[in-house]
Amino acid sequence: MISVLAVEIPYWGQSLLRVLGGLVAVLLPAGAIVYLFLFKMMSFMQSRLGPMEAGPYGSMQLLAEVGKWLQKEDISPDNVDKTVFKLAPVVVLLSTFLLIVVVPFGPEAVFADLDAGVFYFLAVGSVSVLGILMAGWASANKYSLLGGLRAAGQLIAYELPMVLATLGVVIQAESMNLNRIVEVQNTEAIFGFEWLGNPFVITQFLGFLIFMIAVQAELTQPPFDMPIAESELVSGYMTEYSGFRFLMFFIAEFATAGVFAFIAATLFLGGWGVPFEWFGWDNLDDVSWWMNIVGPLILFTKMLALVFVIMWVRFTYPRFREDQLQTFAWKFLIPLSLANIAVTAILKVAV
Amino acid sequence: MTELSERQQLSYIASQAADARLNVELETEGMTLNIGPQHPATHGTLRIIARLDGEQVVWAEPSAGYMHRGYEKLTEVRTFPQVTTLINRIDWLGSFANEVPFILAAEKLMEIEAPPRAQVIRTILFELSRIANVSLFLGDLGVQMGATTPAFLAFRDREYVLNLIESATGGRFHPNFDRIGGLKDDLPKGWINETTAVVKRLIGFCDENEDLLFGNEIFQSRMRGIGVIPAHVAEEYGLSGANLRASGVDYDLRRDNPVGLAWDKADWKVWTHPDGDSWARCWIRLQETRESCKIVLQLLEQIPAGPIMTKVPRIIKVPEGEAYVSTENPLGEMGYYVVSKGDLGPFRVKIRSASFNNISITPWVLKGVYVPDIITILASLYFILGDIDR
Numbered sequence: 001m002i003s004v005l006a007v008e009i010p011y012w013g014q015s016l017l018r019v020l021g022g023l024v025a026v027l028l029p030a031g032a033i034v035y036l037f038l039f040k041m042m043s044f045m046q047s048r049l050g051p052m053e054a055g056p057y058g059s060m061q062l063l064a065e066v067g068k069w070l071q072k073e074d075i076s077p078d079n080v081d082k083t084v085f086k087l088a089p090v091v092v093l094l095s096t097f098l099l100i101v102v103v104p105f106g107p108e109a110v111f112a113d114l115d116a117g118v119f120y121f122l123a124v125g126s127v128s129v130l131g132i133l134m135a136g137w138a139s140a141n142k143y144s145l146l147g148g149l150r151a152a153g154q155l156i157a158y159e160l161p162m163v164l165a166t167l168g169v170v171i172q173a174e175s176m177n178l179n180r181i182v183e184v185q186n187t188e189a190i191f192g193f194e195w196l197g198n199p200f201v202i203t204q205f206l207g208f209l210i211f212m213i214a215v216q217a218e219l220t221q222p223p224f225d226m227p228i229a230e231s232e233l234v235s236g237y238m239t240e241y242s243g244f245r246f247l248m249f250f251i252a253e254f255a256t257a258g259v260f261a262f263i264a265a266t267l268f269l270g271g272w273g274v275p276f277e278w279f280g281w282d283n284l285d286d287v288s289w290w291m292n293i294v295g296p297l298i299l300f301t302k303m304l305a306l307v308f309v310i311m312w313v314r315f316t317y318p319r320f321r322e323d324q325l326q327t328f329a330w331k332f333l334i335p336l337s338l339a340n341i342a343v344t345a346i347l348k349v350a351v
Numbered sequence: 352m353t354e355l356s357e358r359q360q361l362s363y364i365a366s367q368a369a370d371a372r373l374n375v376e377l378e379t380e381g382m383t384l385n386i387g388p389q390h391p392a393t394h395g396t397l398r399i400i401a402r403l404d405g406e407q408v409v410w411a412e413p414s415a416g417y418m419h420r421g422y423e424k425l426t427e428v429r430t431f432p433q434v435t436t437l438i439n440r441i442d443w444l445g446s447f448a449n450e451v452p453f454i455l456a457a458e459k460l461m462e463i464e465a466p467p468r469a470q471v472i473r474t475i476l477f478e479l480s481r482i483a484n485v486s487l488f489l490g491d492l493g494v495q496m497g498a499t500t501p502a503f504l505a506f507r508d509r510e511y512v513l514n515l516i517e518s519a520t521g522g523r524f525h526p527n528f529d530r531i532g533g534l535k536d537d538l539p540k541g542w543i544n545e546t547t548a549v550v551k552r553l554i555g556f557c558d559e560n561e562d563l564l565f566g567n568e569i570f571q572s573r574m575r576g577i578g579v580i581p582a583h584v585a586e587e588y589g590l591s592g593a594n595l596r597a598s599g600v601d602y603d604l605r606r607d608n609p610v611g612l613a614w615d616k617a618d619w620k621v622w623t624h625p626d627g628d629s630w631a632r633c634w635i636r637l638q639e640t641r642e643s644c645k646i647v648l649q650l651l652e653q654i655p656a657g658p659i660m661t662k663v664p665r666i667i668k669v670p671e672g673e674a675y676v677s678t679e680n681p682l683g684e685m686g687y688y689v690v691s692k693g694d695l696g697p698f699r700v701k702i703r704s705a706s707f708n709n710i711s712i713t714p715w716v717l718k719g720v721y722v723p724d725i726i727t728i729l730a731s732l733y734f735i736l737g738d739i740d741r
Contacts, residue, residue: 042499045500046499046500046503046504047503047504047507048503142382142384143384146406146722222497222498223497223569225497226723229497229723230391230497231391231494231495231496231497231726232722232723232725232726234390234391315498315499315500316498316500316563317497317498317567317569318493318496318497318498318564318567318569318570318573319496319497319498319569320569320572320573321572321573321721321723321724322406322721322723323721324569324572324573
C-alpha cells in the first residue's frame with residue numbers, strides 16, 4: 001500500500017493517479033515548450049511578437065491550435081497501408097510515455113523506480129524509430145519514405161554517442177538507478193567543496209555536451225532535421241498526416257524534447273534535488289516529504305533551461321547534409337565519447 | 352606494360368565475373384522523384400524531374416512552363432506605355448529593374464534620351480530594386496537549409512526598401528514608374544535623407560547576415576565545393592549575373608554595356624570569385640548588395656537638377672525598326688528585343704530573362720549530387736519563377 005500525505009490509496013486509485021500523472025508529465029512540458037520557445041522565444045529572436053491575440057500575450061494560442069487540428073479532416077490517401085498508417089503516430093507518442101516512466105520527480109515521486117533505469121530509457125528511447133519508419137513506409141509517398149529512412153539512419157547513429165555519454169555518468173555514480181544518480185550528485189563534493197554538491201555537468205562536461213548533441217539529433221531538431229527537412233522533403237515522414245494524427249506527431253516531438261531534457265537534467269544537473277547540504281540531509285532517506293512537491297518544480301525549471309539551449313540552437317543553425325551528419329556521429333562523437341569513458345574509468349579507479 | 356601470367360589473367364577474369372554477379376544481385380532500382388511543381392524549394396512552380404539511385408541524382412531535368420503567362424504575346428496587343436504594367440511581373444521581386452531595359456529599347460528606337468536627373472533617379476531605383484531582390488535571397492538562403500531566422504531578418508530590413516520604392520513610385524511590388532522619355536513623377540520631399548538612412552541599415556543587414564549565416568560552419572560545409580560550375584561551362588550555358596561572376600568571369604553589363612544610366616558616375620567594384628561553387632554564388636550576391644548600397648549612397652549626393660521628362664508626343668508611336676537593350680538585372684542579364692512597325696504597340700518583343708538561362712544548367716550541375724544538394728544548388732543559382740516562365 002502506498003500512502004500519499006498519510007492517506008492510503010487502493011490499487012485502482014494508484015493506477016488512476018499514475019495515468020493522470022503521466023499525462024500531466026508529458027503534456028505540460030510539451031505545452032510549455034511550444035508556447036515559451038516555439039511561439040515566443042523564436043519570435044523574439046526573429047524580431048517579431050509571435051501570437052498576441054488569443055489570451056494575454058497569446059497564452060491561449062496553443063488551445064486554439066489544438067482546436068484547429070481537432071476540427072481538421074483526418075485524410076488518409078488511397079494507397080496507404082491503412083493499419084500501419086494509423087498506428088504510426090500512436091507508436092511515436094507511446095515511446096514518449098514509456099520514457100517518462102523512469103524519470104524521478106522527487107524522492108518518492110517516480111512512476112517506476114527501476115534499478116536499471118538508465119538502461120531502460122536508453123532501450124525505449126529508440127522505440128520512436130519504429131513509429132517513424134512505419135509512418136514513412138506506410139504513407140506511400142516518396143518524400144515520406146526518404147524521410148523515414150533518413151530518420152532511422154540518424155536515430156540509430158546518434159543512439160550510440162548517447163549511450164556512451166551516459167556510461168560516463170553511470171561509471172561515476174556507480175549505479176544505473178536514476179534516483180541514486182540524483183542522490184550521488186547532491187551529496188558528494190567536488191574536491192572537498194560540498195556546498196554545490198557534485199553535479200555531473202562539471203566533471204562530465206564532455207559527456208554532457210555529447211549527450212545534448214545526441215538529444216538534438218534524436219529529437220530531429222535543426223541542425224539535425226533531415227528527416228523533416230521542409231525545404232527538401234516537404235515534411236518528411238509527416239507529409240501525409242493531417243488533423244489529429246499530425247497533432248500526435250507534433251505533441252510527441254515536443255513532449256520528447258521535454259522528457260529528454262528531464263533525463264539530461266537528472267543525469268547531469270542534479271535532477272529534482274538541490275544539494276542536500278543546504279538542508280542538512282545526509283542521504284535519500286533523510287530528504288523531507290515536501291521535496292515530492294518542490295522537486296518536480298525544480299526539475300521543471302532545469303528542464304526549461306536545457307530546452308532553451310536546444311531551441312536556441314534550433315532557431316540559429318542551418319541543417320547538415322545526411323552524409324555529413326553520419327560522419328559527425330561516427331568519426332567524431334563516438335571516438336570522443338569512448339575517450340571520455342576511458343578517462344572517466346581511469347580517474348574513477350585511480351582517485 | 353608488365354607481362355601477366357596465365358594464372359593472374361584467370362584470377363582477374365574470375366574477379367571481374369564475381370563483381371558482375373554481385374552487381375546484378377545487388378542492383379537497385381532507380382526512383383524518379385518529382386521535385387515540384389508544388390514544392391517548397393522551387394519558389395513557385397518549377398518542376399525538377401530527378402532520377403535517383405539511393406539519395407544520389409543520376410539524371411535531372413528542369414521542366415518549366417507551369418506558370419507561363421504569355422507576356423511576349425500579350426505585348427503585341429498593348430501600346431508601348433502599357434507594356435511596363437506587364438513586364439513588371441516578370442521578376443516580381445525587383446520589378447523596377449524589369450521596366451528599364453524595355454523603356455531604353457523604346458527610347459533607342461525613338462532616338463530620344465531621358466534627361467540626366469531622370470537617368471540618375473532611374474539608376475537609384477534600379478539599385479534599390481536589386482537590394483530588395485537580393486536581400487530576400489540572402490534571407491531565403493537560410494530557409495532552404497533549415498535556418499529560419501535569417502529570413503525574418505531579411506523581411507524586416509527589406510520592408511524599409513519597399514517603403515522607399517512605394518513612397519517614390521506609388522507601388523510596393525509593381526512600381527510601373529518608368530516612362531518613355533523619363534519618369535512619371537519627381538522624388539517626394541525628404542526621400543533622399545530617408546533613403547540614406549535605409550541604405551545604411553541595409554549595409555548593417557549585410558554584415559549581420561554574413562555573421563549569422565555565411566560565418567556558420569555548417570552553412571560553409573553545405574556550400575563549399577558543391578555544384579561547381581567551371582568558367583567555360585558557365586559561358587557555354589549562357590549563365591549571367593552573379594552565377595557567371597562566381598565562376599570567375601569578369602563580366603558585368605553595368606560596367607561593360609553603358610546604356611545611358613548613371614553607373615559610371617559612382618565608384619564601385621565588380622566582384623568575381625574563382626571557385627564557381629554554391630558558396631561563391633551566394634558570396635558574390637552578398638558583396639553585390641553592399642556594392643549596390645554604395646552606388647545608391649554615392650548617386651544620392653549627385654542627383655542633378657532639371658526636368659524628369661523630355662518632350663515626347665502625347666500619343667507615342669515608335670518608328671519602324673529593331674532594337675535590343677540588355678541590363679544587369681538582379682538575376683542576371685535581362686534584355687528586350689523590340690521590333691516595331693511604326694504602330695502604337697510593338698510588333699514583336701523577345702524577352703531574354705536571366706533565370707531561364709540560369710536554370711538551363713541544372714541537368715549538367717545536378718548530375719551526381721545528393722538530394723539535399725539539389726536544394727542548395729537551386730537556391731544558389733537563384734531563380735524567380737516569373738523570370739523563367741514569363
